[in-house]
Amino acid sequence: MDLLQLRYFQAVARYEHISRAAEELRVAQPSLSRTIARLEAELGSRLFDRQGRRVRLNQYGAIFLRHVDRALSELDDGRRAVREARDTGLGRVSVASETLLTITHLLGSFRVAHPRADVRLFQSNAEDMDRRLRARDVDFCVASQPLTGANLDSIELLREEVLLAVPPGHWLAGRESVTVPEIADEPFVTTRLGNWQRALLDRLFASEGLAPLLSCEGDEPGASQDMISAGLGIGLIPAMSRQVGTDKRVPVAWVHLDAPDCHRVLNLVWNRDTHLSEAARKFREFTTSVPFMRHRLPDPCPERLPGGEIA
Known part of the structure; x- marks a missing residue:
């Protein structure tokens, strides 16, 4: 059993797919399959259940993976420790x-x-x-x-309130607070699924039995205020942005959202x-x-x- 076999096994176990693991490792699929087969022969037990190129980690593979992860992690940590001891920096x-x-x-x-x-x-x-x-x-x-x-x-x-930002001149500008049902028909500038702004927006609307109307979905939360200021919609912005004065560079009006747990x-x-x-x-x-x-x-x-x- 060698280090290369263990790293190949770890990659296949992570993807449970020979082709994807081979692509990440930059090796030919037949070579990867032979390596896994040799490892299984050495251990005397199958580690995967085969379904074409798709494989499923079985109970023996799951047991072995826990030990492999720890072993490779220790080796990686040792490599980093040597590097740090050698280098002059931190x-x-x-x-x-x-x-x-x-x-x-x-x-x-x-x-x-x-x-x-x-x-x-x-x-x-x-x-x-x-x-x-x-x-x-x-x-x-x-x-x-x-x-x-x-x-x-x-x-x-940090724990901070999340505010509703609206374009200058919007009908909500000047309001102290607003409820979710009041803005059910307003277009929202937000982020894609997987980001906190989108998760919070979906949760607040779902608690009212509603779904938000989206006008823009992006990958950079920091760009939301620019798009709101340009009149593309309204959106949820952390209070931090107001506290550091970004509204003077990117003007928006701030409104408190009357909803439970509207914070980050x-x-x-x-x-x-x-x-x-x-x-x-x-x-x-x-x-x-x-x-x-x-x-x-x-x-x-x-x-x-x-x-x-x-x-």
Whole structure:
């Protein structure tokens, strides 16, 4: 039994499909099938139930996969530890986030505090974050939705209200609050399925027995405010955007949505079984040492609203 056999087995077990596993591994399908057959012969037991090129991990394969995952994870961690000990820097920290705008200033502040750290950033939805954490492709996820993978730990970074943003001159502009039924016929600017804004919008409408009317679905939540300002619809925007004054660059009117649990919870999530580099450990300490909003850049020209509130 060699390392190549174990990695081939892990890929086939993940996809349960010979063709897809072969494509990821960049090997010929017959070669991959022969490797798996040799491994099964060595173990004296079938690991998969065959259905053409489609395979299903059986009970023996599931038992073996748990040990293979742990073994390969330890080897990968050992490789990273040697690299970090050899390098002069702090090592690498990899972070995934649903929208890059959420953590731009956080990462910028971290780089200023730790210039020797190698920082890598990925944009991912909840499903992709879960996969990246399981595969140890990233150290941390900054997530606005619950991640359900095994062996995950998390720390809450921010809990904030989500507001309804409407274009200037809209009939809702100037309203203090509005209910979901009142906006049932309004077109919404939102994100695709898998992002927190869409999940929240669908949940709020479903609680009223309604479905939202969508005018635009995108992949970048940070672009929603621009489209709302342009008059393409209304949408859900976190209060953070109002607090940092983005409405002065991208003008919209803000309305409270009279609905239960209309808020976003931002969590820092990591796999407790993953080796963390020194850079990753310092990032976690840095991120959780002060309130998240302290990492935001101050608005250079705050506008005072009625009652003295700063937008």
